Amino acid sequence: MLLVQLSLRNLLRQKRRNVLLGTAMAIGVMILVVANSFSHGISDIIFNRIMRYVTGHVTIRFNEKGGIHREIFRDRDRVWAAVKDEPDIERAEEAVGFFMRAIGNGKADNIILVGANTKIGVTKKELKELEESFHMIEGGWKELEKTTVENPIIVSEEKARTLNVKKNDVLRVRFRNMFGQDQAARLTIVGIMRNDNIFMQPVCFLELSNAKPLLGYRPSDTGTINIRVKDPQKNARAIADRIHDRLKPRLALIGGTLVHGALRSEATVLGFKSDDDSQAALAKKLTLTDGSLDPAMKKDGVILTSPLARALKVREGDTVELHYDRKFNEQGASRILRVSAVCEPTDGLGENVVLMNEDKFYDAFYEDWPKNDDPQGRLFRPDERNSWVPLLAPEWILLKRTNTTDDYIKKYRDLGKMKLKATTVDVSTMYETASDILKLEGVLNLITLSAVLVLFFIILLGVINTLRMTIRERTREIGTIRAIGMRREDVRNMFILETFFLTLFSASIGVMAGFGVMGLLSRFTFHMSDNPFGMLLVNGHVYFLPTFLGIAGNVLLIVAIAVITAYFPARRAADLSPAKALGHFE
Amino acid sequence: MNIIEIRGLKKDYPLGDTLVNALRGVDVTVESGEFMSIVGPSGSGKTTLLNVIGCIDFATEGSVQIGGREITAMNDRQITDLRLHKIGFIFQTFNLIPVLDVVENVEFPLLLMKSLSRSEIRKRADRLIAEVGLQSFAKHRPSELSGGQRQRVAIARALVTNPDIVLADEPTANLDSVTGASILELMKDMNTQEKTTFVFSTHDANVLKYARRIVKIHDGLISPN
Ligand SMILES: Nc1ncnc2c1ncn2[C@@H]1O[C@H](COP(=O)(O)OP(=O)(O)OP(=O)(O)O)[C@@H](O)[C@H]1O
Ligand SMILES: [Mg+2]
DSSP, rough: OHHHHHHHHHHHHHHHHHHHHHHHHHHHHHHHHHHHHHHHHHHHHHIIIIHHHOOSEEEEEGGGOOTTTTBBOOOOHHHHHHHEEEEEEEEEEOOOOEEEEEOSSSOEEEEEEEEEOOTTTHHHHHHHHHHHSSEEEOOOGGGGSSSSSSSSEEEEEEHHHHHOOOOOOEEEEEEEEESEEEEEEEEEEEEEESSSSSGGTTTEEEEHHHHHHHTTOOTBBBBBBEEEEHHHHHHHHHHHHHHHHTOOOOOOOOEEEEEETTTEEEEEEEEESSSSOOOHHHHHHOEEEEEHHHHHTTOEEEEHHHHHHHHHOTTTTTTEEEOBBBBSSOOEEEEEEEEEEEEOOOOTTOOSEEEEEEEHHHHHHTOOOOOOOOOTOSSOOOOSSSTTTBBBSSEEOOOOOOOSSHHHHHHHHHHHHHHHSSSSEEEEEEHHHHHHHHHHHHHEEEEEEHHHHHHHHHHHHHHHHHHHHHHHHHHHHHHHHHHHHHHHHHHHHHHHHHHHOOOOOOOOHHHHHHHHHHHTTTTTTOOTTGGGGGGEEEETEEOOOOHHHHHHHHHHHHHHHHHHOOOOHHHHHSOOOOOOOOOOOO | OOOEEEEEEEEEEEETTTTEEEEEEEEEEEETOEEEEEEEOOTTSHHHHHHHHHTTOOOSSEEEEEETTTGGGGGGHHHHHHHHEEEEEEEEEOOOOTOOHHHOOOOOOOOHOOOOOOOHHHHHHHHHHHHHGGGGGGGGGOOOOHHHHHHHHHHHHTTTTTOEEEEEEEETTSHHHHHHHHHHHHHHHHHHHHHHEEEEEEEEHHHHHTTTTTEETTTTTTEEE
């Protein structure tokens, strides 16, 4: 108590010097608080505003048959089952979007048509956030649900201008769909929005349920799935890993009936992998009794097992019909197959099996996803140990999880070379897909860190210097209190306390000043709609997100640095011999 | 009883490459309750001797016993506590703590002792302040006092702990002769009232007449009377 009183009063004594040091520290803390809050604000914007609407924190991406634009997966339920029960998911949403050439009133320009879900399970809060992010100048989000007009869309102010269109005008669009076919459509403008994000300017929103059929998705298909995660920094990777685990493919097969004239037989149709190694291995493994391997390898013909060939009385050169039930359609599917070879069902191969090149196989498998109802267990479903399995086509190819953008890019570059026939399924997080934006956060943290370092030196030099001067001035006083009987450690603590209080006061003032500066800065409105940095603003304002923990941590850090720095000169002062200190003259 | 007993005390100060022999073999004994003065010309070693007695400086050689305890064998903590409990200091330059007012300055050693309650501390401080005649200045800071008043505060501070010994190094050197005389009167009163041993140094002949015993020091040696 005595020490606290003494140090507080001593602090007030050398006002000028302490005010100077205190001001320096306060400014440092202020910068730190502002930088920290800014950096937090930016990550909040990145994670909770941009990522949320643009890519999500976890993304499941599909590419059918190696086509980069063919972002489609044909068994919606299967994928969504893997997502459904994750506890920390805030929202999972299908994202479909397409580049298009749009023609307005005498003007043409490119747009990106994006499906927006305003219907299913969108809460009031989410709709409000949506409205906050995209200011409607005319019309509103709800108008996307209009059924009285054809394909209601919302366009950005800039696009409306370049296309010379107003509300209720119709845009004609042309585009090549994901299957490579040219298509045309008419879109009706029901709203015009303004936003500060330059990347959003070409975007036109169409209600998801309208966008999907327009872009060629059937109800049973799904496009890319963007998942918003609670506390993404903590959860995103773990969720991605778990979803990835649940999306392991099985062997792809079509269970159906082969018909040859009046003869029918149940059969399991399998695809075989078509890369050179797999084909060579298959050639070695197969024991042919009729025909040759070559046509099947070249996608021209299928291989039947001998029991099946006998039952159907077919031989090389005959054609058979394949009929099977579809999972998402009441009507069955059928294909004509040309038999080009017959093989023995050796080595654990099923009795009634048709083998066909995966390229052709996937055409059927994906286009008409088989139901494979098999109550009697008559389909050939080899387990993983079956030696044929490595040579056979899986339902899809699940890409390995990657952790960095570099790995991610490399993964897709390698894929491009492989000419895959199956649909690839990739589960990624924002760390891989948007690490450039995330790098910005890193840069900001670096700036904060530099602020800390600068502050560290201010404190280090300031405290040491101030304390030295103070101690020199008060040497005789130290001698006096030591002579009277104050203990060494108390003398030391008195000086440390002085620094502690000075730092604490300065830091508090710095924190308050920081809030003042933030309040001031966030009052300005910046118009940056033509600048990519605009997306780091919220409604044109700089966004700060101070966190109690961050600020308390900063203050604590600074006080700790100051106290540690003060320790050494304070100890030297305490260790002065009282007689020498008393004899000291300024 | 000998409250101070010094035998063969030598004190050297290193000065550059040489040694200054400030004390060259001093023997002094002081009995409890004495009012004793150390006199000698400038540079003779008065301050050095008082510092050693006051346990704020240490002998190069010889034995120093305070209250029967050999201080050369004690550690810093013990010596600090000895100073706090047994010794009071009065300095030539008063050496009050500038950020504390008069009462607080007088209370200061008692607060360090941590053995009395706040109210007892206040009572004792008030009594001592009354004894040195500064009741009406209790709330003043040292900078608002005259030299004589400051030295009175210092006396009150030195005596507030009921020390065995009060050491005063030229307590009147910074005061005019009238004020100096009153300070010595006060010290002497305290000596008779409180039975406290007083040892003070001076080279002022006027001051000497107050001393009951005089020890002369010359060139680091006690000169015979
Ligand atoms: N810290 C020191 N370093 C070196 N020499 C010192 C130191 N303190 C004192 N001396 C020397 O020791 C001798 C005795 O000094 P001291 O201060 O005890 O004399 P004094 O009798 O108190 O003199 P004065 O009457 O002027 O105060 C002097 O020669 C002085 O120069
Ligand atoms: Mg002296």
